[in-house]
Amino acid sequence: MTPDGFDWVLRSLARRVLFTPFAIEFVNGERITVRHPEAVAFWNNLAMFRNQRGEFQFFGADAVCRTHDVAEEANDDVNLD
DSSP, X not given: OOHHHXXXXXXXXXXXXXXXXXXXXXXXXXXXXXXXXXXXXEETTEEEEEOTTXXXXXXXXXXXXXXXXXXXGTTOOOOOO
16 A cells, blocks of 8 residues: 555544444455554554554554455454454
């Protein structure tokens, strides 16, 4: 993902007025689910995610291959956490 696209997409998803959970898929195949708008923070083209266990993960644009609403996967058997 380009740095500009990364910044715009993640900020847009996290700041929706009616927040809905979304997933971030990484180029290595790992995926995380953002279930709360304050679970992610941004600094120039770097993002920080805090999961429900309180663990932190830092990542940049080059690590992300796509983002999508979790509702798109409602019928999948994949665990996104």
